[in-house]
Amino acid sequence: MNLRLFLPVALLALTACGSSGTATDSSSAAAPEGALVVATTVSPLTSIVAAVGGDNVDIQGIVPEGVNSHTFEPAPQDAELLSKADIIFVNGLKLEDPTLALAEANMKDGAEIVELGTIALPEADYIYDFSFPEDEGKPNPHLWTDPTYAIQYADLVRQKLSERDPANAAEYQANYDAFKAEAEKLAEAVSTDQQTVPAGGLKLVTYHDAYAYFARNFGWSVVGAIQPKTFDEPTPTEIAGLIEQIRTEGVPTIFGSEVFPSTVLEAIAAETGVRYEDSLRDDDLPGEPGSPEHSLLELLRYNYRTMISGLGGDPAALDALVFTIAVPDMAYYPQ
Ligand SMILES: [Zn+2]
The missing domain is CATH 3.40.50.1980 (Nitrogenase molybdenum iron protein domain)
Incomplete structure (x- = not known):
């Protein structure tokens, strides 16, 4: 992908100068016509989806790097992206509830939300602790810091992209295999x-x-x-x-x-x-x-x-x- 990149500073500048900041501004120049539009939340997920999707999908991360993803509130204009996305990959496990709610309210017909962490982690394996106490009902959501879960996330991404875009399934498989090999190393x-x-x-x-x-x-x-x-x-x-x-x-x-x-x-x-x-x-x-x-x-x-x-x-x-x-x-x- 040769996407136009928006660093946090650039984001501020965009807002500051009153740009309309539409999805068209940021959509991938390289993703082919008709490519799946994929929205993601935190940067570890965006990185995994980018590794598996490669140049075939138009990937847009919502949570900027270096911000507190646990308290992140999506901006109203994120609704526009979420209304165009074919697939919305989130971590789940209650990490991005405000973004999930915005997605549910705005997603188009046929779009899907995939909660990677919620699928990958059986409830019996949830970890609760001081920062994520059980009585709050939000388990520790950080699966991606463990490469074995990062591989599971990548496999779930591969499955979903292949299902929605079977013409490129072989490429998603190859990208996944490569990611898995690196994560295992x-x-x-x-x-x-x-x-x-x-x-x-x-x-x-x-x-x-x-x-x-x-x-x-x-x-x-x-x-x-x-x-x-x-x-x-x-x-x-x-x-x-x-x-x-x-x-x-x-x-x-x-x-x-x-x-x-x-x-x-x-x-x-x-x-x-x-x-x-x-x-x-x-x-x-x-x-x-x-x-x-x-x-x-x-x-x-x-x-x-x-x-x-x-x-x-x-x-x-x-x-x-x-x-x-x-x-x-x-x-x-x-x-
Ligand atoms: Zn965190």
Whole structure:
């Protein structure tokens, strides 16, 4: 795809100068006439859909990178995109309820909403925790930080695109096979490198609670995630509890996120004497849109290597990994 790209700054500029910001402005120049219009929400999903759909579909992401997807409210003009989309891929698991509601109210006849996470994760496997407590009814939605779930998402995308556009099914299959092979290489590299972390050290204290499923599948433990369900800062009592836990568990590093800057982690690090690493990326893909690094797999590689080196390991296999699939450009719908 050679889509016109809209960085957050460009989005602001569009809004500021009163552009009508119509779907026509952003639609793919390269997607063939009559291509499926596919709307997606968060950037990890958009990256997966782009990897499978390649140049055959017109993909438009709704949630800009680097914003809090958990509190994101779609703009009224997103209704226009959602009214044109043939398929709307969302994570589900209650992550994007406002966008889902807007989609349901505006989707055209024959359009479909596919909740990738809700399909991929049986209810018995839901994880609830401090940031996503069970009494709120919203499970932790972050399946995509685990490459095995990213592969399942890609397979669901492949199935749906092939069903709606059978003429290109062989290409979706080939794209999926390539994505799966790369994600498996990534899983293998993290499994190798995590063995270099000193025994008993695969313990995560993060600000944003995005690694619960990854941790369960890869044998790590999440000592704590600091961000409360409101996405506000934790209370002094909650902070005191975490400081206690960090001391008990003896973690060397705590991990913050550039998407959710917080002074609380800094204060906790100062109080406990542990290192504060503030650069996990959550859903802010590395590199500029259109560059080879701008993909979910590169984001995960970056996060895993940051965690493993922060915990005293050597991320040599992750560093040595070379991804060979071409990453198609992604477009964000103008806001
Ligand atoms: Zn998140």
